[in-house]
Amino acid sequence: MILGHALQERLDTSTRRSAFSVARQPTSLPPTSDGAYHPGMSKEVWDAEAASFDEEPDHGLAHEGIRAAWGDLLLGVLPSAPARVADLGCGTGTLARLLVDNGYTVDGLDFSTAMIERAKTKVPESRFVVGDASYPDLESGSYDVVLCRHVLWALPDPVEALGRWVRLLKADGVVVLIEGRWHTGGGLTAANAEQIVRTVRKSVEVQHLTDPVYWGKELPDERYLLVSVA
Numbered sequence: 559m560i561l562g563h564a565l566q567e568r569l570d571t572s573t574r575r576s577a578f579s580v581a582r583q584p585t586s587l588p589p590t591s592d593g594a595y596h597p598g599m600s601k602e603v604w605d606a607e608a609a610s611f612d613e614e615p616d617h618g619l620a621h622e623g624i625r626a627a628w629g630d631l632l633l634g635v636l637p638s639a640p641a642r643v644a645d646l647g648c649g650t651g652t653l654a655r656l657l658v659d660n661g662y663t664v665d666g667l668d669f670s671t672a673m674i675e676r677a678k679t680k681v682p683e684s685r686f687v688v689g690d691a692s693y694p695d696l697e698s699g700s701y702d703v704v705l706c707r708h709v710l711w712a713l714p715d716p717v718e719a720l721g722r723w724v725r726l727l728k729a730d731g732v733v734v735l736i737e738g739r740w741h742t743g744g745g746l747t748a749a750n751a752e753q754i755v756r757t758v759r760k761s762v763e764v765q766h767l768t769d770p771v772y773w774g775k776e777l778p779d780e781r782y783l784l785v786s787v788a
């Protein structure tokens with residue numbers, strides 16, 4: 559998909575400003591010896607990222623075309639609204655805003671108080687709690703969807719965490735993950751993520767997100783959506 563000239567210019571500027579993109583890795587954290595960012599990033603690091611987090615095109619979804627692309631993508635795989643969504647590692651609440659605007663009820667959880675403060679301002683209709691996504695203190699068996707964008711990769715034990723996430727779901731609930739393996743070496747490949755999900759679920763569908771319309775630029779990374787309905 560070709561991006562408009564004005565958008566492209568904005569995005570080129572954004573690319574120059576940050577070597578990272580979508581699943582922005584905190585710039586205050588030095589890479590490890592293999593050049594990757596690994597799990598264990600502290601909430602203080604994410605607190606420091608909160609003020610500028612939405613500047614990335616896919617984070618803030620300020621551009622109408624990018625927001626529309628994410629809306630089409632998510633609404634295409636989520637159960638129809640009204641449905642109850644747990645957004646784990648919700649950041650500044652951008653996806654919650656998008657879903658609430660489309661008739662969903664969204665509870666967000668993030669361990670960064672600075673992210674949660676922004677989310678509360680952005681989506682006053684939603685409930686946001688400060689907490690660890692590895693141990694989400696949300697009501698079991700009560701959600702139609704567990705949604706998580708760019709967080710599973712950062713957890714110390716993603717298999718254990720995913721087992722707890724599945725317990726939040728109703729019997730026919732859906733797991734929707736957006737993850738990636740960044741060019742820096744961090745993150746999860748789609749094959750890794752599928753393996754993790756298959757430890758607790760039977761069904762896994764992966765859609766690779768190669769279209770720059772999601773990110774506002776061409777990316778060298780592996781980016782994907784993973785949906786598990788059972």
Ligand SMILES: C[S@@+](CC[C@H](N)C(=O)[O-])C[C@H]1O[C@@H](n2cnc3c(N)ncnc32)[C@H](O)[C@@H]1O
Pocket residue numbers: 580581582601604605617646647648649650651652653667668669670673689690691692706707708709712713
């Ligand atoms: C790359 S951002 C993604 C934010 C949001 N999901 C989005 O796509 O816009 C990662 C988020 O996960 C949060 N996070 C990382 N580890 C976490 C954990 N163990 N528990 C809760 N939140 C966590 C960070 O504070 C940050 O807001």
